[in-house]
Amino acid sequence: MAVTKTYEGINEKIRRGEAVVVTAEEIIDIVKDVGVAKATEKVDVITTGTFGPMCSSGAFINFGHSDPPIKMTKVWLNDVPAYAGLAAVDAYIGATELSETQGMAYGGAHVIEDLIAGKNIKLESKAYGTDCYPRKEIITYVNKNTLNEVYLFNPRNAYQNYAVAVNSSARTIYTYMGTLLPRFGNATYCNASQLSPLINDPYYRTIGIGTRIFLGGAQGYVAWQGTQFNPKQVRGENGVPLAPAGTLALIGNLKDMSTEFIRAAIFHKYGTSLYVGVGIPIPVLDEDIVEKASVSDKEIYSTIIDYSITQRSKPSFGRVSYAELRSGKIEINGKKVRTAPISSYNKARKIAETLKEWIKQGKFYLQQPIENFSLDQTFKPLEIVNEEEI
Amino acid sequence: MAKRKLVLHFPEESIEKPITYHLVKDYDLIPNILRAHIDENEGTLVMDLKGSAEQIEKGIAFLKEHNVRIQEAVKDITIDRDLCVDCGACTGVCRPEALTIGPEDWKLDFDNDKCIFCELCINTCPVRAIKLTF
Numbered sequence: 001m002a003v004t005k006t007y008e009g010i011n012e013k014i015r016r017g018e019a020v021v022v023t024a025e026e027i028i029d030i031v032k033d034v035g036v037a038k039a040t041e042k043v044d045v046i047t048t049g050t051f052g053p054m055c056s057s058g059a060f061i062n063f064g065h066s067d068p069p070i071k072m073t074k075v076w077l078n079d080v081p082a083y084a085g086l087a088a089v090d091a092y093i094g095a096t097e098l099s100e101t102q103g104m105a106y107g108g109a110h111v112i113e114d115l116i117a118g119k120n121i122k123l124e125s126k127a128y129g130t131d132c133y134p135r136k137e138i139i140t141y142v143n144k145n146t147l148n149e150v151y152l153f154n155p156r157n158a159y160q161n162y163a164v165a166v167n168s169s170a171r172t173i174y175t176y177m178g179t180l181l182p183r184f185g186n187a188t189y190c191n192a193s194q195l196s197p198l199i200n201d202p203y204y205r206t207i208g209i210g211t212r213i214f215l216g217g218a219q220g221y222v223a224w225q226g227t228q229f230n231p232k233q234v235r236g237e238n239g240v241p242l243a244p245a246g247t248l249a250l251i252g253n254l255k256d257m258s259t260e261f262i263r264a265a266i267f268h269k270y271g272t273s274l275y276v277g278v279g280i281p282i283p284v285l286d287e288d289i290v291e292k293a294s295v296s297d298k299e300i301y302s303t304i305i306d307y308s309i310t311q312r313s314k315p316s317f318g319r320v321s322y323a324e325l326r327s328g329k330i331e332i333n334g335k336k337v338r339t340a341p342i343s344s345y346n347k348a349r350k351i352a353e354t355l356k357e358w359i360k361q362g363k364f365y366l367q368q369p370i371e372n373f374s375l376d377q378t379f380k381p382l383e384i385v386n387e388e389e390i
Numbered sequence: 391m392a393k394r395k396l397v398l399h400f401p402e403e404s405i406e407k408p409i410t411y412h413l414v415k416d417y418d419l420i421p422n423i424l425r426a427h428i429d430e431n432e433g434t435l436v437m438d439l440k441g442s443a444e445q446i447e448k449g450i451a452f453l454k455e456h457n458v459r460i461q462e463a464v465k466d467i468t469i470d471r472d473l474c475v476d477c478g479a480c481t482g483v484c485r486p487e488a489l490t491i492g493p494e495d496w497k498l499d500f501d502n503d504k505c506i507f508c509e510l511c512i513n514t515c516p517v518r519a520i521k522l523t524f
Contacts, residue, residue, distance in 0.1 A: 179510065327492075347477075
């Protein structure tokens with residue numbers, strides 16, 4: 001009879017220091033050597049990791065109250081606007097918001113990195129003043145120790161697969177996929193592929209609301225499905241989507257994070273973004289879990305997209321495997337094209353290894369999702385219509 | 391045969407002189423121009439200079455006579471390993487493949503000898519870890 005395991009059973013093994021934990025890279029060879037059934041018996045947890053620019057990231061902050069108090073209407077952190085349309089001293093700083101004085105050289109992502117690094121941040125705020133909050137402006141300095149809550153809440157992270165970007169036009173273009181050289185001068189890709197969390201659990205069996213994760217060097221949680229969640233994306237026979245599909249909304253305490261795993265990014269002539277390190281453990285519940293998680297770069301495909309076309313629907317130049325992408329060259333229309341990653345495989349590996357150590361040392365326990373994501377939903381476009389047409 | 395990689399800065403008065411021609415004709419050198427930039431104020435030339443060591447020295451002396459400022463190119467590009475996250479974005483714009491990343495360790499490698507100082511990597515690096523100082 002096929003082996004099955006429970007979250008409780010695996011957590012008990014972690015508690016006793018007996019859990020067998022391997023990374024999503026290591027499971028590939030284990031399955032090759034002993035097969036799915038034996039691997040399911042032997043292994044308890046498979047750890048994944050990814051470290052890539054994830055624009056849809058930001059942090060909620062509570063500043064505490066000044067004397068006399070202020071109901072902050074407009075807020076700037078190191079000259080980067082934060083959203084303050086919340087209660088008096090709450091704000092949200094988004095990664096892609098740009099500095100009003102430095103432009104693209106410094107953005108919300110840099111504020112987040114500086115907060116993690118423990119640096120002092122200039123806080124400036126304006127208000128209209130009320131009877132209960134009479135102060136109309138404030139300039140002061142804060143850091144992560146003076147603030148009450150500071151937590152990352154990222155609406156869309158850890159994309160399950162992503163496009164390969166090329167440029168068919170005659171000029172260099174600057175995108176969130178990096179600098180794309182003219183006439184297919186290069187191709188960029190952005191995924192941890194065989195190490196990526198959602199590639200290894202393609203139907204979200206163990207990754208759902210409440211799953212405990214590695215986030216930026218701290219323990220965090222999956223808060224919700226990510227925005228633009230698109231489970232109905234075209235999939236290969238192994239269940240892995242062939243283009244962007246599932247996403248995750250993640251939450252975690254910024255004060256516990258490290259700049260080794262959260263870094264500000266600047267994409268030239270595009271703007272700022274945030275490199276986010278995410279690692280998710282996959283419990284070995286049964287053979288299906290192991291079979292799916294043993295997927296390797298040869299069996300994971302992405303779609304080549306022409307980013308020089310400025311329409312929503314961009315032409316495709318076919319599919320290519322991550323093994324080909326990682327070889328450094330792919331062929332498009334008979335031309336050899338140099339490939340380059342935008343996400344760090346080296347860091348992804350380090351995250352999967354770190355999470356593995358945490359679990360082996362009993363510092364990290366698995367949390368079963370409180371609720372799983374629905375596979376029955378679609379990702380809708382935004383149509384420009386009159387009120388009568390909607 | 392010796393080889394030197396140089397960055398030459400031409401002052402305004404030398405822009406119109408056929409200096410590279412003289413390096414070939416008078417000093418028997420093989421210049422390989424990697425990158426060139428001329429505007430109304432100054433000219434910059436990045437070149438590999440091949441020839442006998444002695445002739446290269448003479449050629450450099452000739453350049454100096456014409457007030458051409460010379461820098462050894464090899465020392466001037468630096469990657470701050472503390473800032474670099476080994477993403478590999480820079481490798482996508484590095485046509486001569488001086489910057490590379492890949493198996494086994496997926497750490498960024500830089501080969502000085504292949505660099506042509508096009509500077510595309512500098513703005514492409516998302517964490518501003520690559521610096522070029524002329």
